[in-house]
Amino acid sequence: MTTLLCADPDEAVAGVRDGSTVLVGGFGMAGMPVALIDALIRQGATDLTVVSNNAGNGDTGLAALLAAGRVRKVVCSFPRQADSWVFDGLYRQGRVELELVPQGTLAERMRAAGAGIGAFYCPTGAGTPLAEGKETREIDGRSHVLEYPLRGDVALIGAYRADRMGNLVYRKTARNFGPVMATAATTVVAQVREVVDVGALDPEAVVTPGLYVDRVVEVGS
Amino acid sequence: MTTLLCADPDEAVAGVRDGSTVLVGGFGMAGMPVALIDALIRQGATDLTVVSNNAGNGDTGLAALLAAGRVRKVVCSFPRQADSWVFDGLYRQGRVELELVPQGTLAERMRAAGAGIGAFYCPTGAGTPLAEGKETREIDGRSHVLEYPLRGDVALIGAYRADRMGNLVYRKTARNFGPVMATAATTVVAQVREVVDVGALDPEAVVTPGLYVDRVVEVGS
Amino acid sequence: MSTHALVAGVLAGPADLDAVPMTAPGPLDKHAMAALVARDIPAGSFVNLGIGQPTLVAEHLPADSGVVLHTENGMLNMGPAAVGDEVDPDLTNAGKIPVTELPGAAYFHHADSFAMMRGGHLDVCVLGAFQVSARGDLANWHTGAPDAIPAVGGAMDLATGARQVFVMMTLFAKDGTSKLVPACTYPLTGLACVSRLYTDHAVFDLGPDGAVLRETFGCSARALVERLGRG
Amino acid sequence: MSTHALVAGVLAGPADLDAVPMTAPGPLDKHAMAALVARDIPAGSFVNLGIGQPTLVAEHLPADSGVVLHTENGMLNMGPAAVGDEVDPDLTNAGKIPVTELPGAAYFHHADSFAMMRGGHLDVCVLGAFQVSARGDLANWHTGAPDAIPAVGGAMDLATGARQVFVMMTLFAKDGTSKLVPACTYPLTGLACVSRLYTDHAVFDLGPDGAVLRETFGCSARALVERLGRG
Numbered sequence: 001m002t003t004l005l006c007a008d009p010d011e012a013v014a015g016v017r018d019g020s021t022v023l024v025g026g027f028g029m030a031g032m033p034v035a036l037i038d039a040l041i042r043q044g045a046t047d048l049t050v051v052s053n054n055a056g057n058g059d060t061g062l063a064a065l066l067a068a069g070r071v072r073k074v075v076c077s078f079p080r081q082a083d084s085w086v087f088d089g090l091y092r093q094g095r096v097e098l099e100l101v102p103q104g105t106l107a108e109r110m111r112a113a114g115a116g117i118g119a120f121y122c123p124t125g126a127g128t129p130l131a132e133g134k135e136t137r138e139i140d141g142r143s144h145v146l147e148y149p150l151r152g153d154v155a156l157i158g159a160y161r162a163d164r165m166g167n168l169v170y171r172k173t174a175r176n177f178g179p180v181m182a183t184a185a186t187t188v189v190a191q192v193r194e195v196v197d198v199g200a201l202d203p204e205a206v207v208t209p210g211l212y213v214d215r216v217v218e219v220g221s
Numbered sequence: 222m223t224t225l226l227c228a229d230p231d232e233a234v235a236g237v238r239d240g241s242t243v244l245v246g247g248f249g250m251a252g253m254p255v256a257l258i259d260a261l262i263r264q265g266a267t268d269l270t271v272v273s274n275n276a277g278n279g280d281t282g283l284a285a286l287l288a289a290g291r292v293r294k295v296v297c298s299f300p301r302q303a304d305s306w307v308f309d310g311l312y313r314q315g316r317v318e319l320e321l322v323p324q325g326t327l328a329e330r331m332r333a334a335g336a337g338i339g340a341f342y343c344p345t346g347a348g349t350p351l352a353e354g355k356e357t358r359e360i361d362g363r364s365h366v367l368e369y370p371l372r373g374d375v376a377l378i379g380a381y382r383a384d385r386m387g388n389l390v391y392r393k394t395a396r397n398f399g400p401v402m403a404t405a406a407t408t409v410v411a412q413v414r415e416v417v418d419v420g421a422l423d424p425e426a427v428v429t430p431g432l433y434v435d436r437v438v439e440v441g442s
Numbered sequence: 443m444s445t446h447a448l449v450a451g452v453l454a455g456p457a458d459l460d461a462v463p464m465t466a467p468g469p470l471d472k473h474a475m476a477a478l479v480a481r482d483i484p485a486g487s488f489v490n491l492g493i494g495q496p497t498l499v500a501e502h503l504p505a506d507s508g509v510v511l512h513t514e515n516g517m518l519n520m521g522p523a524a525v526g527d528e529v530d531p532d533l534t535n536a537g538k539i540p541v542t543e544l545p546g547a548a549y550f551h552h553a554d555s556f557a558m559m560r561g562g563h564l565d566v567c568v569l570g571a572f573q574v575s576a577r578g579d580l581a582n583w584h585t586g587a588p589d590a591i592p593a594v595g596g597a598m599d600l601a602t603g604a605r606q607v608f609v610m611m612t613l614f615a616k617d618g619t620s621k622l623v624p625a626c627t628y629p630l631t632g633l634a635c636v637s638r639l640y641t642d643h644a645v646f647d648l649g650p651d652g653a654v655l656r657e658t659f660g661c662s663a664r665a666l667v668e669r670l671g672r673g
Numbered sequence: 674m675s676t677h678a679l680v681a682g683v684l685a686g687p688a689d690l691d692a693v694p695m696t697a698p699g700p701l702d703k704h705a706m707a708a709l710v711a712r713d714i715p716a717g718s719f720v721n722l723g724i725g726q727p728t729l730v731a732e733h734l735p736a737d738s739g740v741v742l743h744t745e746n747g748m749l750n751m752g753p754a755a756v757g758d759e760v761d762p763d764l765t766n767a768g769k770i771p772v773t774e775l776p777g778a779a780y781f782h783h784a785d786s787f788a789m790m791r792g793g794h795l796d797v798c799v800l801g802a803f804q805v806s807a808r809g810d811l812a813n814w815h816t817g818a819p820d821a822i823p824a825v826g827g828a829m830d831l832a833t834g835a836r837q838v839f840v841m842m843t844l845f846a847k848d849g850t851s852k853l854v855p856a857c858t859y860p861l862t863g864l865a866c867v868s869r870l871y872t873d874h875a876v877f878d879l880g881p882d883g884a885v886l887r888e889t890f891g892c893s894a895r896a897l898v899e900r901l902g903r904g
Contacts, residue, residue, distance in 0.1 A: 104787025116560030325556025337791030
């Protein structure tokens with residue numbers, strides 16, 4: 001349905017419910033939708049499952065959401081970083097659950113959710129502790145792990161430009177998880193540096209078609 | 222390895238072996254690598270399995286390859302067209318095998334081959350004759366068919382521009398199967414309208430990175 | 443349900459047939475059917491129109507509908523058929539007909555296009571059919587005749603993936619038999635996937651309980667059900 | 674095989690140890706190790722360099738090598754680290770370090786980037802390790818210590834997907850035990866995936882039959898095997 005242009009980040013995250021699974025874009029701070037996460041903290045939804053590559057950096061963005069006690073579980077590939085002290089503390093106190101997923105499998109499970117794939121056999125992690133308890137199958141002489149789609153109720157992503165139909169382009173490696181998460185959630189919210197008129201983006205270079213994007217908010221650079 | 226710029230289509234298709242599986246891009250004539258197919262006819266490889274959305278139009282391109290008797294089997298989604306008389310005749314005479322695959326499953330099976338996915342559960346075709354003999358599984362209350370990767374020995378695709386590193390961009394709906402097939406074959410050959418210098422393509426808009434492309438030949442428009 | 447007629451297995455059911463409105467004086471032609479389908483597509487929908495008659499629906503969408511057309515060969519925001527100088531061999535619809543591009547268009551490759559379809563991101567698709575069953579099974583890719591060359595294209599992907607599948611077709615085959623059937627005899631495209639059937643004689647909602655008559659054209663619901671019963 | 678030493682289960686084997694050349698007078702530092710790895714990367718390869726020490730390999734690739742660097746956060750043709758005005762928060766490597774873009778670069782999203790990796794399209798990746806087994810098992814993501822926070826990132830994807838996996842690490846841990854082991858005791862990243870191991874004391878080829886010593890630095894092969902036997 002038609003993409004909604006929101007006046008501010010608070011309007012963009014309105015209605016997120018307690019217990020939601022929230023996909024949060026970004027790789028480190030590149031592509032991290034900080035304004036949307038700040039708005040989500042104000043909005044108040046709690047008991048969240050957050051899916052993101054990392055588990056927060058420093059004290060802002062995802063780290064602030066964790067510090068506010070809103071996150072029940074983190075699904076990510078790389079929680080341990082030099083500046084991930086908020087997550088570290090909560091995890092060691094047993095106040096947040098962790099599901100660790102190899103980075104490519106994390107991306108592919110969200111892609112499967114967006115692409116209507118019921119499950120897929122993936123060689124990554126076969127024979128390692130991250131495959132424990134999972135169904136496996138030998139295909140072409142190689143062990144594969146059966147992986148299931150990972151869906152969000154909401155996706156919060158950061159992009160570079162949107163047109164008024166919600167078509168998105170990203171900038172350099174800030175693209176990372178945004179285009180995948182945009183396909184995998186019921187409600188997709190994008191913060192962008194700039195909203196441009198319809199027709200201003202090159203149709204050959206649109207990365208996320210507006211079809212995937214429910215709400216857009218311009219936050220400047 | 223480094224992309225080879227070929228002097229002509231004959232150099233570009235050199236070495237294709239009898240019995241190869243050849244992925245042929247294009248949807249109808251849009252994106253169809255006619256110059257490469259003509260060169261493949263001259264090159265002489267036979268007993269080929271051709272994977273392409275259609276089974277040839279008119280008397281040129283794929284239809285000419287079929288007419289030359291080089292194709293043992295066609296894997297496609299839509300062989301029956303107003304101008305597919307060459308295929309129609311061969312099929313009715315039992316001189317070519319047909320494996321019919323839903324269009325999206327055809328694309329997804331090649332994507333799986335390129336993406337290192339061992340197999341995937343796909344809802345398309347469940348309960349229809351095209352799923353007969355295939356393993357199925359109920360996931361989330363819905364029947365899914367287990368589909369396996371579809372790999373090529375060679376891919377022949379048509380693109381718009383290449384730079385000298387083999388990065389490709391396409392034009393409008395001629396993009397179709399090219400980017401997927403480029404990931405799924407051992408040797409990937411692209412005919413392009415124009416070869417440009419490295420740096421002339423926008424890195425944000427490259428569709429097929431040169432990593433996937435083994436040989437490029439400029440054929441003009 | 444209360445004011446409409448339920449046609450279980452097409453042919454019979456606890457009917458309130460007299461409550462079904464006849465909304466046109468005669469059977470509809472394909473343009474009138476396309477206009478009806480267009481009327482029922484919500485504003486702002488993302489829609490795929492199958493090749494053949496469903497393509498006509500585009501001509502009946504109001505200019506301000508905000509409906510965005512998808513073509514499975516890799517484009518959103520497809521415009522009308524190209525004419526004259528607009529014709530570009532690199533820009534066609536799924537039927538290989540030259541088309542145009544509207545502002546806000548986006549191009550993508552086949553794996554992405556069918557991920558979009560299979561992933562449930564299209565609101566509506568409109569397809570033609572050989573047969574549709576009262577519970578919404580669809581047969582539209584293969585007659586099953588021994589000498590027929592089967593071709594499926596994106597039909598199964600659309601039937602499986604779109605949130606709502608509308609079918610438009612003539613209700614009766616040339617030999618007078620109904621194409622709305624208790625169970626398809628032609629090879630299936632998808633199971634329980636069609637939610638609404640637009641025909642020249644009537645519109646039906648389809649579902650697990652059977653076909654529900656919504657409106658008829660040029661005949662009463664009672665007369666139509668009788669004819670279906672004979673078909 | 675004939676002129677090199679096979680170190681089955683690391684420790685012993687039908688050895689022609691005296692034929693293994695000592696090619697440096699002392700143990701290598703990380704820069705010299707990186708130079709060695711760079712020497713063995715074929716011209717024109719597509720290469721992913723893991724975070725930490727493997728990143729140094731880039732500095733030792735000849736300017737005309739045609740090697741293209743991949744970073745799994747979504748880029749090909751990555752350039753050197755950004756300095757001064759070049760720093761752009763939207764352009765980092767997998768270690769979140771600001772980097773630059775070379776002509777001919779391409780950006781893509783994570784699903785595409787890891788499809789590229791898992792699909793076998795990278796010629797070489799270079800990783801660090803906690804432990805490597807003689808048959809090429811890799812442990813580099815988790816010490817398994819009860820209070821450690823596990824983090825895997827793209828390590829398993831690279832170990833599984835790259836055509837050749839090179840590891841560079843010190844051969845001995847701080848406590849003097851060998852990190853080249855008969856079987857890994859740390860949690861595994863991948864099985865039988867490492868084909869070559871570059872260390873400060875020696876280079877080994879790894880495979881189903883065990884570790885083959887190729888060259889040593891600062892000690893004879895015989896002395897090294899003896900030390901490994903004690904480790």
